[in-house]
Amino acid sequence: MSGLHDRLKEAMKDAMRAKQKERLTTIRLALSAIKQVEVDTRETLDDTAILAILDKLVKQRRDSIKQYEDAGRQELADIEKAEIDVLQEFLPQPLTDEEINALIEDAVAKTGAESMKDMGKVMGMLKPQLQGRADMGAVSGKIKARLS
Structure with missing residues (x-):
């Protein structure tokens, strides 16, 4: 069993x-x-x-919060926010924008990416480094901006 799995069981x-x-x-x-x-x-x-599973659960909660707030159900959004707080205790510290940008530049240089056709290579290289530490949707947007 992994260390993270043990931490979750102990927290339970x-x-x-x-x-x-x-x-x-x-x-x-x-x-x-x-x-x-x-x-x-x-x-x-x-x-x-x-970490990938926990990251996915946090993303689902964020989507739910947006939908609940759009529907005027703040009490349900607050429950989802509390769940995110608990899940984030088990995720690594999030990266700053500067750190993410540096990793993107490094990945672009290593893969030789020049256009949007190379985005998959860059994402493939970054995903293991950023899993659970950054919103991959936002990272994808930064890579698109960098390559276009």
């Missing part, structure tokens, strides 16, 4: 002991998503794969 036990119902629910949700992927793929996930 701590939340049970402290009777933190909302936190416990969110951690169980994350563990359930991890278990689902493990069952589907029939393999034990490493930290990188778990």
